[in-house]
Amino acid sequence: MRRHILAYLNLFLLLNLLSSFPLSSSRSHFNLKRGNSISVGEKSEFLISPDNSFTCGFYSLGTNAYWFAIWFTNSRDRTVSWTANRDRPVNSKGSKVTIRGDGTMVLTDVDGTVVWQTNTTTTDVAAAELLNTGNLVLKNRQGEILWQSFDFPTDTLLPSQAFTKNTRLRSARRQGSYESGYFNLYFGSDNVLRLISDSPDTSTAYWPNPDFDIYRNGRTNYNSSRIAVLDDMGKFLSSDLFQFNTSDMGYGIKRRMTMDYDGNLRVYSLDNLTGLWDITWQALGQPCNVRGVCGRNAICVYAPQSICTCPPGFEVNNANDWNAGCKATFNETLLNSLQVKFLELPHTDFYGFDLNATNPTTWETCRDMCLVDFRCQAFSYRLLGQGFCFIKSALFNGYASPDFVASIYLKLPNNLNASKPDLFHASSSSCGSSEQEIVVGSPSMYDFNNKSVRWAYIYPFFVGLGAIELLLILLGWWFLFRKHGIPASVEAGYNMISSQFRVYTYSELKKATNNFKEELGRGGSGAVYKGVLSDDRVVAVKRLGHVFQEEEYFAEISTIGKINHMNLVRIWGFCSERRNRLLVYEYLDNLSLDRHLFGPNFLDWKQRYVVALGTAKGLAYLHHECLEWVIHCDVKPENILLDSEFQPKIADFGLAKLSQRGGPGSEFTRIRGTKGYMAPEWALNLPITAKVDVFGYGVVILEMVRGVRVCNWVVEEEDRNEAAITNFVRRIKEEMQCGRLDWVESVVDSRLGGGFSRNQAAALIRTGICCVEEDKNKRPTMASVVQTLLECEQENDG
Missing domain, CATH: 1.10.510.10 (Transferase(Phosphotransferase) domain 1)
Known part of the structure; x- marks a missing residue:
């Protein structure tokens, strides 16, 4: 009963939110025939997928700029999955998409300028259709696909969409923008799936771990097919042997893999009830491991959340775009004709651009090497039994961590008033973020950024909405912990992991295992049983002994939840009801x-x-x-x-x-x-x-x-x-x-x-x-x- 009440309340919230956005008079259909067009305007038309999960048409983030795009119909913010020429929006009046007589699909601006077109030049094209997969296709009269948007992804890969050596995902430049950014997912020439920061200043691969070779990263370069796919179950497979499962693995969930503006690759799953997205997998757990996320001369630091900051003597170029980095407040070209000093930044380094690497050596020798070299902007010195010296010609990919044992010494004018900063209590913008976010529910990729909105009217609405959401959360927690009797000391642990795993009821797992009938094995911490979930997934259910205390149980879950490797068993969920504590693992055919x-x-x-x-x-x-x-x-x-x-x-x-x-x-x-x-x-x-x-x-x-x-x-x-x-x-x-x-x-x-x-x-x-x-x-x-x-x-x- 309580579950139904919460469901209705959330549905009520969603309907109220949707009603707050004015809907123009529009027409939707399942195909666009040759010779017809879709125009921008109050009576604009849309292509709708047969199951109504995707919409294709003109999409706007402002008052006058429109993109021809595909988006998730049921997501709260109409999350875009594909855009035609993302770097060139069209005017709000007179722009249109047409299938011409020669079979070409063309996007034209108000003055008739061709902004984008397909590479189809055949009169066999009969119509354009939007499939249930989110794929926009051009078909002939026999139903054969002659062109598809899946071959030209932007920043998002959808389930069943093949990712090949000829495609790449490119991030947006900043949050709330479609402009092409600097971070890319692609297959390298070595056949390995990689993430690279490709800014105007430098190109740096940062995933998989660049400090390890291919095999230590669990990859192989022997398969030259270079293909990867995210399937409908939430499983990702790549020809370089990289694979993972989303934390909510199973059918019936809308997902997307997005190359985000902050340089991280993530998989999102759509909550149909709220219309919000949950992160169910991400490539990097540490945001500062993204090379170039903070731009030139800037430093990514955990304080305690990841932020971008400028070191002493530098100021941010564009507070809304940290990819632009920081600029010096002094004339760098005249630096060597002035008296200089070196300012220590403890536990800090800038990746690469080493003019010279010397060891063993003393700090004084390292300093003098930087002093006499006009190209040197800073030097790094590490004392690990012996002294290691690295002379830096440029300051890219800066990061600071209390665990890092070295310091960077900035070369600054002697008359510059600067003191050693406390980076770990810095105050600046979040890494990769262009603005402060107010997130209601789960984080999503895009937020509306309409400068013409009258915020004075919208603030009260969102304050009220937030209060209702908070009330629902508190009610949910009260019902949950009152029902199961979970002690307050465990609430923090549950809160940490509940959004990352599926929570099963004891009755679900009892039914899945046929009352724990087939035992697969038994160890010191409990017995393991074979089971089949309601979505037909075969699983191994580990029933922990009563000796297993709450703190140990949640420690185990939090441990496994952070782990993702092809040679480690994955966990799909857990159960905690009174004295019953169970874990749900992937089932492996050949057992132990x-x-x-x-x-x-x-x-x-x-x-x-x-x-x-x-x-x-x-x-x-x-x-x-x-x-x-x-x-x-x-x-x-x-x-x-x-x-x-x-x-x-x-x-x-x-x-x-x-x-x-x-x-x-x-x-x-x-x-x-x-x-x-x-x-x-x-x-x-x-x-x-x-x-x-x-x-x-x-x-x-x-x-x-x-x-x-x-x-x-x-x-x-x-x-x-x-x-x-x-x-x-x-x-x-x-x-x-x-x-x-x-x-x-x-x-x-x-x-x-x-x-x-x-x-x-x-x-x-x-x-x-x-x-x-x-x-x-x-x-x-x-x-x-x-x-x-x-x-x-x-x-x-x-």
Whole structure:
């Protein structure tokens, strides 16, 4: 009953909002025949998709500028998905779109100037239609498509719209504008899907992580087809092996992937009830990782939200467009003829444009190098055991973070009154933002920016609307927490993750699992059951034991929700009702690794190596690339799942712990894990770090090579007091030192019948031995393990 009341109230709000915008007399139809036209004006016409989800016609952001565009009919702000010649609007009077007799669709301005036209020059064109997918097409009489807007995207990719080597998404210049911006999604010449900042000053790729090579980013450049697509389920697949699922994965939801004005690539999902958009995936969690988001000489800083600011001695060029950056308040050309000083900006750097990089060196030497070089605008100095000096010829892509260990020293006139700034309490505009936003509900891409609007009349309306929305939110929270009895200490955690995951009721999951009938596995944190959701998705439902406390439960959800990697299991939702706590994961066809390693139907060598490498990539992501530092703490074959193509995905983060890098919580001592895979520091009650995962991974890959569980390894009679893994490592090291040529063959699973790569097997054995060193400081990092295995990936000498 309460749910219905809330639904009606939201519908009432939506109708009131829509009624606040005057509707002109218009006509809509499903096609535009050859020889006909659509004109701007009070009686303008629209093309409507058969399911009424998309509209095509003339769209205005002001009083006189119109664009021929396609937009989402049911979104509150009529969000645009495609525009014809976005950089050239037409006049409000006399402009029109016509299908000429030669089959060309033409947009003309009031004076007859051709602003845009299709590349079709055939009399076979019969009509233009707008499909349910949002695709504007020109068809012949046989229904064949001769031209489509899907081949010429602007800043948005729609589900089922192929993204190819011939297309790119280009951001808008600023919020509330259609003008082409500087940020692009495209396939590079190396066949990898990339984000690039392509400003007039510089071009800089910033996603995937430019500090890593292709393979460390989980991509491949071997597939030259260069194609990607977002499907109707919310799953994105690319030929470079990049893939992800939206947090609300399922059918029946209108979505769009947009290259946003702030340089981030996001997927939005439409809430049909409110007409607002929710972010269900984004490429970058840290806005300052977008290179060029703040422009030349500007700095992106978290204070605590990401903002753009100018350093001392500089002022903003255009407060409404931070892409324009900052300009010097002094004459830079005369700087070297004046007395100069260097002003320190702590925890700050500018990416690239290094005239010189020297190490080791002293701060004084670094300063003098900048002083005598007329091209030097600043220098960066880092003291990491030894001094690192970077002389900067230009100041692009500036960023500041308390975690960054270096400082930038600006070269300024001696008579300039400037002091060391506190960047982390700066006051300036949000990164990539052109104006302060007032967002009602979820954030959306475009806002109306009509300068002729009488704000004195609209302010009271929005104040009243905001008050009603706030009242609804408070009522919803009151009903929710009163019904389920969730303690106040957990409300913050729920608020953080509730917009990112689907919340399931206990009855839904009970029905989906047929009363938890089919058990897939059981671990220390609970049992996992197979289920089928109402949208026919097959899922794995993890039922957590009662011992799992609220704070642990929400810690697990928040951890998994931040993670997106091809070798890690995704979570689709959760349930928390009284003492029932469940997690809903993606279901993987081939279940866990142990079922395909120790039984009669075992993996061949090639599959084993793929699993070893993929698992290493997943752990490396957890340890080195996550925004948080994630330790799994229970790496074993049962927690490595295999999809339909036997690609590995690491599961069970119920034992994971989060810890800030280098902070006081970077180590913990609570003993958890599985015997045989637990590092020695567990038993010795020593501080626990990511090296416990390295140890567990080492045991796993040695088991993969041998095809036998470590608990079943035979210990020689005289060494019965020695652990099996310790005995194995000692024996193999002795054989290697003695120069035995068959030491690899003596270890590899005999069931393979010699069908394996000797070089790969040797690499896995050596890596495994290094990983299980008793001294954790001698164990490698997972990033170095990935690099080692990649070097042998193409070996095929078996």
